[in-house]
Amino acid sequence: MSGGREYRIERAVGNNVILTVRVDTGKEYVLFGKGLGFEAKGLQTIPGDDPRIEKRYRLDDKEEAGRYRLLLEEIEPESVAIAERIVERIREDMGIPVSPKVYFALPSHIQFAVFRLHSGMEISNPFLEETKLAFPQEYAIAAEAARMIEEAFGIPIPEEEVGFLTFHVHSAAGELSAGQLARRTKLMAEMIALIEQEGEIAIPRRGSDYARLVMHLHHALDRLAEGKSATNPFADEIADKFPEMHRIAALAAEKMEKELGLPVGKNEIGFLAMHVHRLLEAYRQGDN
Template sequence: MIGKERQRIDRIVGNNVILTVDPRTTNEYVLFGKGLGFASKGLEWISTTDPRIEKRYRLDDRQPIKEFQDLIENIDPEVILISEKIVENVKERLGTPVQPKVYFALPNHIQFALYRLQNGMDINNPFLHETKINFPQEYEIAAQAAVMISESFGVPIPEDEIGFLALHVHSCVGTASVGQLVKLTGLVNRIVEHIEHHKGFPLQRTSQDYARLVMHMRAVIERLMLGRRVINPIVSELKVNYPEAFALAADIAVLIEEEMNLHISQDEIGYMAIHLHRLFETS
């Protein structure tokens, strides 16, 4: 008789991931754990209390197990293996658990990137510089991942692709999807272009003040996404002392509001004005 705390192993996805089925409910699961897939080879059942299971993810009707199986069947096993190594490096470097979907999203991204590179297609990343500023640690990890991919497949990984990998690294441990991160980074890039148009010359993108501005704009957008508010006790003084910067900050607020359909307070505009003023002084 099958123990009620066991699940049938339906498929071994990789060294760290297996697909299982609960024989009582027929619910389907993805189980994650270091070495879990490797240790499950040749086995039919796994205990639900196995200490190697780090995370359990039940597939609902919107994400049937067949979608994951189809995805895995179309991905080079070597891509899955290198993806798992990258994920393990992310967990080790950032010291935090990863989102389960990364085990599927990352190999899918890597396989498509390899297809483009192996067929002579360019990979262009218009948000590369802002990605480096906003996600420096993730970019460093992505650069290491690029070396691993290049050594495994004999394909040089360009810097633009490293930028995209950095977003996947951040998405590994964050709540935002890669799509949301691209949208956020793109909005920051449009803000920078708006500032450059206003000033009539390109900004010094290697300056510390530029980096602070970009990071602050990202923080503003993330606060809005999370519904967090800030208090600025000197907003009235900022309007008087930094009129140009405050007016431009108000314009940027409109741009963000139109993109995100969210209201930006005068307090938040005041903090943006401070960063803009610093940037203008050094430009």
């Protein structure tokens, strides 16, 4: 066994995670593996080629390492344990690897949510409907996670909190953090409110039209974030034929550009104008 490949065990974080220091470099690492934390208890080191290690995450600077250490000191074991059960459920249901950071972000979120609920603080989530529509699979897993938390802590979990858990479920399997997802969902809600205000309509939140609009905005934001562009051969024709709808779509696009710091092309605006046209036709006629 090479001493340079050994990790000194600093602390077990639940059953599947350990905080370590690589012996030869002194760099701090978080090691992940099923049962790794449980089996590491009582040991001083673990070899780098241990087959139980599924993933390793290096804490690149002292500030980051200190932040994780402080986080670990503040998180209760019950929050870590329930978070591990939820992460395992995410892995099983979605069939993809999870981000190492979820092992820290999720228990921290659970502990704070339980504290707020125990303290009688209201949890408000104005973007719940958008969250449920944009992330249906993640929401279903979050609902199961909420039941786990209820059983573990003996406290009812409101639907609003399920919405926030949904962000962590999606973040566990993606590149965006829960905070970024929350901001994106807020942006979608603000764009829809703008469309309603400018178009002088009200779209029923439980209807299929609202669901289609949310999904369109969700995919549009994904395309912009990934640097992809939509192809719309009718973009110029739509702008000429439906100037009011195009104006409203352009205002929504400006909001997107400001939030993302990315340009929104005429093709994307054209597609959104088509949705706006259909909505205005449906709901303005409904008022007559």
